[in-house]
Amino acid sequence: MRPGSQGFQGSQGHTGIHLDSHDLLVIDEVAAMLRSSTKTIYRQVKAGRIPALKGPGGHLLFDRRAVLASLLPTAPGALSADPSPAPSLPGVIADLANDLTT
Secondary structure, rough: OOOOOOEEEEEEEEOOOOOOOOOOEEEHHHHHHHOHHHHHHHHHHHHHOOOOEEOOOEEEEEEEHHHHHHHHOOOOOOOOOOOOOOOOOHHHHHHHHHHHOO
16 A cells, blocks of 8 residues: 655755656656666656655655656746746766666
8 A cells, every 4th residue: 555645855845746646656667667776766766856745754856757857848938837947857867877887
């Protein structure tokens, strides 16, 4: 059973994540969805490229839509509700390639 939407904190401050327990993923699900390792996902979260929530037990939870949106490049000058810089798709790809070689 998936956790509900109460008691979660964004790992990078305000993340713009919309909490809905049906869209929350655990790290293994995100890694499988992105065909990556959990190690790479942890690195991406730490770098601020993939938004995550910390559950009451300290484990990471991810909003499916926010994870997918973090992989899309934004057009220069595009309006965004989140003032933080857009994640770097080449950075994500480089980390995935690095993960394959380690």
